[in-house]
Amino acid sequence: MVPRIVVGVDDSACSVEALRWAVRQAESTGGSVDAVLAWQYPTSYGGWAWMPYGFAEGTDFERSPRRP
Secondary structure, three states: OOOEEEEEOOOOHHHHHHHHHHHHHHHHHOOEEEEEOOOOOOOOOOOOOOOOOOOOOOOOOOOOOOOO
16 A cells, blocks of 8 residues: 555645655655645635625635645
8 A cells, every 4th residue: 555645735834844744755655645725715705794895806716825
């Protein structure tokens, strides 16, 4: 069985370091790395909460967590 390392990533320095560690560990053990990014629409978008009209107009929620 191939060792599998799952690591959560976002744009924080801590998650980048965790991903680097996971890659080094996988290389030393012959394992694989699955990097996971979980995301959802903000709770105030499209829910029951009041929100001013046009609040999210022009917002690309899919791309916002992927900062270049």
